[in-house]
Amino acid sequence: MYRLTLCLFAISLLWIGTTQAQTTAQVQPATADKILEAIRNSxxxxxxxxxxxxxxxxCVEEFPYFVKLAQTLGPDKVAVFFVSADFDDDVxxxxxFLAQQGAAFSFLKQGxxxxFVRAFSPQWTGALPATFLYDASGRLRDFWEGKTTYEDLVKRVEALL
Known part of the structure; x- marks a missing residue:
């Protein structure tokens, strides 16, 4: 009986922690123009x-690389903007997912x-994942579709620093 009570207590703590983390992760609906404005203002x-x-x-497999990149380089060097292409009812x-990954914020694609695709790049086919690198002045400097490795991500970002 003691083990069952302890197990139920642990599960309830896990549920409470997960629920609290989910409410702290922010998801903001935004058009491409709003996201590009946020990039320029960074x-x-x-x-x-x-x-x-x-x-x-x-996308799910490479997501931790972006979280690690932001934590490793810090906010002065790199700002990572996550944009979810999920549907509105999947918030x-x-x-x-954001809470599980330790990410506090993501935009949610609107429009x-x-x-949306053309606003970011005429070369983007709309395939996911898609990654765009902008320099300090907000100019697009690099872009790719598909999954990356952490090492390649760091190399591409460091080339712009």
């Missing part, structure tokens, strides 16, 4: 935009896919 030397979705396996899943 004071970081390099701005990284990672467009991802909870249902995209390569709870997005918050839960038509075609307009």
């Amino acid at each position: 004071n970081a030397a390099v701005k990284v935009v990672n467009i991802w979705a909870t249902w995209c396996i390569p 709870a899943s997005v918050r839960a 038509s896919d075609d307009v």
Whole structure:
């Protein structure tokens, strides 16, 4: 009986912690223009935009690399902007994923896919994940589709520092 009580107590603590983390992770709906404005307003030397979705396996696999990059280089050197391509009714899943990854914030893509894609780059096919690197002045300097490695991500960012 003691083990069952202890197990139930541990599960309830885990549930409470998960619920609290989910409520602290922020998801802000935004159009491409709003996101690009946030990039221009950032004071970081390099701005990284990672467009991802909870249902995209390569996105989920590479997500920790961006969190680690931001933690390692710090906010003066790099600002990472996460943009979820999930649907509006998936916000709870997005918050839960962010909390699990230790990320506090993500934009949530709004507007038509075609307009959104073209606002970021005419070369972007709309495939996920997609990553965009901007310099200190907010100019697009690098872009790729598909999953990256942590080493390649660091190399590309350091090339702009």
